[in-house]
Amino acid sequence: MPDILQDLGYLALGSRLKRLAERLQAEATQIFEQNCFITQPSHFPLLAALDRYGPLTVTEAVSALGVSQPAVTRSLVGLVDMGLAETTVSETDRRQKTISLTEAGTAAVARMKRDVWPHVARAAAEMAAGPDASLLDQITRIEAALDAKSLSERATSGHALIEYSDDLAGAFYDINAEWISDMFTLEPNDIAILSNPKELIIDKGGTILFVSTGGLGIVGTCALMPVKDGHFELTKMGVLKSARGRKSGEFLLAKALERARTMEMNSLYLLTNRKCAAAIHLYEKLGFEHDAGMLATYGQRYDRCDVAMSYPLDAPTA
Amino acid sequence: MPDILQDLGYLALGSRLKRLAERLQAEATQIFEQNCFITQPSHFPLLAALDRYGPLTVTEAVSALGVSQPAVTRSLVGLVDMGLAETTVSETDRRQKTISLTEAGTAAVARMKRDVWPHVARAAAEMAAGPDASLLDQITRIEAALDAKSLSERATSGHALIEYSDDLAGAFYDINAEWISDMFTLEPNDIAILSNPKELIIDKGGTILFVSTGGLGIVGTCALMPVKDGHFELTKMGVLKSARGRKSGEFLLAKALERARTMEMNSLYLLTNRKCAAAIHLYEKLGFEHDAGMLATYGQRYDRCDVAMSYPLDAPTA
DNA sequence: GCACTATACATAACATGTTATGTATAGGTG
DNA sequence: CACCTATACATAACATGTTATGTATAGTGC
Numbered sequence A, B: 001m002p003d004i005l006q007d008l009g010y011l012a013l014g015s016r017l018k019r020l021a022e023r024l025q026a027e028a029t030q031i032f033e034q035n036c037f038i039t040q041p042s043h044f045p046l047l048a049a050l051d052r053y054g055p056l057t058v059t060e061a062v063s064a065l066g067v068s069q070p071a072v073t074r075s076l077v078g079l080v081d082m083g084l085a086e087t088t089v090s091e092t093d094r095r096q097k098t099i100s101l102t103e104a105g106t107a108a109v110a111r112m113k114r115d116v117w118p119h120v121a122r123a124a125a126e127m128a129a130g131p132d133a134s135l136l137d138q139i140t141r142i143e144a145a146l147d148a149k150s151l152s153e154r155a156t157s158g159h160a161l162i163e164y165s166d167d168l169a170g171a172f173y174d175i176n177a178e179w180i181s182d183m184f185t186l187e188p189n190d191i192a193i194l195s196n197p198k199e200l201i202i203d204k205g206g207t208i209l210f211v212s213t214g215g216l217g218i219v220g221t222c223a224l225m226p227v228k229d230g231h232f233e234l235t236k237m238g239v240l241k242s243a244r245g246r247k248s249g250e251f252l253l254a255k256a257l258e259r260a261r262t263m264e265m266n267s268l269y270l271l272t273n274r275k276c277a278a279a280i281h282l283y284e285k286l287g288f289e290h291d292a293g294m295l296a297t298y299g300q301r302y303d304r305c306d307v308a309m310s311y312p313l314d315a316p317t318a
Numbered sequence C: 001g002c003a004c005t006a007t008a009c010a011t012a013a014c015a016t017g018t019t020a021t022g023t024a025t026a027g028g029t030g
Numbered sequence D: 001c002a003c004c005t006a007t008a009c010a011t012a013a014c015a016t017g018t019t020a021t022g023t024a025t026a027g028t029g030c
Helices: A002-036 A041-053 A060-064 A067-080 A104-113 A117-128 A135-148 A151-156 A168-182 A188-196 A199-200 A248-263 A277-285 A294-300 B004-034 B040-052 B058-065 B067-083 B102-117 B117-128 B135-148 B151-156 B164-185 B186-197 B197-202 B248-262 B278-283 B292-301
Strands: A084-087 A097-101 A157-163 A207-213 A217-228 A231-239 A267-272 A305-309 B087-090 B097-101 B159-163 B205-211 B215-230 B229-240 B267-272 B307-311
Touching: A002 B004, A002 B058, A002 B117, A002 B135, A002 B151, A002 B307, A041 A067, A041 A097, A041 A104, A041 B004, A060 A067, A060 A097, A060 B004, A067 A084, A067 A199, A067 A294, A067 B215, A084 B097, A097 A104, A104 A117, A104 B215, A104 B267, A117 A151, A117 B135, A117 B151, A117 B159, A135 B004, A135 B135, A151 B004, A151 B117, A157 A248, A157 B117, A157 B248, A168 A188, A168 A207, A168 B102, A188 A199, A188 A231, A188 B102, A199 A207, A199 A217, A207 A248, A217 A248, A217 B102, A231 A248, A248 B186, A267 A294, A267 B229, A277 A305, A294 A305, A305 B215, A305 B229, B004 B117, B040 B058, B040 B067, B040 B087, B040 B102, B040 B229, B040 B267, B058 B097, B058 B267, B067 B087, B097 B102, B097 B164, B102 B117, B102 B135, B117 B186, B159 B248, B164 B197, B164 B205, B164 B215, B164 B229, B186 B197, B197 B205, B197 B215, B205 B248, B215 B248, B229 B248, B248 B278, B267 B292, B278 B307, B292 B307
Parallel strands: A231 A267, B229 B267
Antiparallel strands: A084 A097, A157 A207, A207 A217, A217 A231, A267 A305, B087 B097, B159 B205, B205 B215, B215 B229, B267 B307
16 A cells, blocks of 8 residues: 555644654663663653753743643652652742752653653664754754644645646636637637547547636636647636636646646647737736747637747746 | 854754745645635645545555655544545455545645635745745655665764864864873873963864764864964873774874864874874875974984874865 | 454444643733 | 742643554454
């Protein structure tokens, strides 16, 4: 069986990290047991913090460990039960408890620090070592990124690129039918292509892409359709009226061109109409050039066509 | 408060990953709730696996998800309760159950695949993006490394370098007293240095290092002692008799020289005796050269001294 | 063909994280 | 000073992972 979490890539980042963390924690349990020590690795962070920073109140420990207060309280109870830590009520504020290591706790930490921790640190570093930057740095960066903006905020803002699948055929039709029938008329060629995207585009080696926005779902689409001899038409590009003004079209077109550059392609052109001023502006912005030759060659494909543009595939991609 | 997990580096890798994973899972819960879906993110991997690989038996799902069988069973119960999955007993083997998505499950997955997953994947990738190699690749490498050799095996094999701390003063004395009194006699200069390592070495800008092996604890030590004017003596290097034959000395000396090269130092020499053939061989192997001048300058420091060597600090460090 | 072992899944117990909420004390404000 | 609110920690409930073990069925060797 393949590994689904690996297959899903970043989508399953959380589950994958969790799995790895559980595994490392199981290893830690084993190492602690081998050294006849605390059975629960969960106590380790609090012990280490007490050793490194000296006596702490519960609230300070929460801040140092970066976990919830009940988690600290539970660790604390565990350490006290084992006689490794003790608490004293603060004199100035009787709500506060100061946690400190007992003599036994200090001795246990000293022994672990001498005989166990260095080897665990070495083993973990050896295991995580790679040609690239430190895993720890990456974790630090992710933690900082999460502090700055939560994953759910990130997910609901911005655009995602989505590949064609058969259940998106309806969206492909609807999005294009909306703008075409709004500004022009659906021509037989439109209906043929919109009704059979799989056969006429995908199966012939073309690509259909969609753009989804966090809150609205699929809002736009765009196709790279092989015409003949390695010549491709960028076509059936549209964004729902209800979703305009978010630069979804620009996102989509940029991704489509990015994709086009990775495909074996002799030329890439598009056909449109002078009325589509905003679209033409976008095409120009992303590098398309007006091309009378293409208009002469392919312009008959649609009644509405009076503009053709082509994309300089060999140009520097900036 | 500083962050203890960050402070501890690789020693706390497991706890740190766990903390990050919990955080991501909390985010996932929020995202699922926003989209009015399954409340438990724990169900996600099984749903994704069923979607991607088709109906699975419990055992197959265990393999695909990489978690324990009870974890899969629990996910399964959850999905069945929500009406998203159903099970059928295999006809050929009545112990087996095949899990498949119900119509509602298929629809729910399709909706998530269209409206939620791409954004989560994008957001996670954006968050994890860095100048370096992919975090996913690093995770994959760590998983593979763990498959090859467990962390506890790694921890109990090999050597770790340990810095001087006051509680290691006793070890510093004992390890050196063992070999010196075994081969020679403890001289007053030995006793002075071994009894006051902090004052005579550390506080003067020197360094004392220890080597620990996974099973045996501290087994060797070595000092870089400032003599005068930026001239340092590599001294008090010894490995417990009971721990010889594991290349601990070579490990330690290599680390000490590595450290020496990072220190401001005009010269580094050592004093020894022809009887210490194995040690001299090691010194030669790691780059020390016999140096009659040093013998003339410093040889009087110990009665037993009849060999001096110096380390070419400016030579290429290979 | 019976008895033992292995396998597939279920269940129990527990480790360890969370959120929500309770309780005692501190601190500020009319 | 009484009272309200905020804070520090405790406790409860639950999410989700684990290991250990139970139960039914399959397979295997005498």
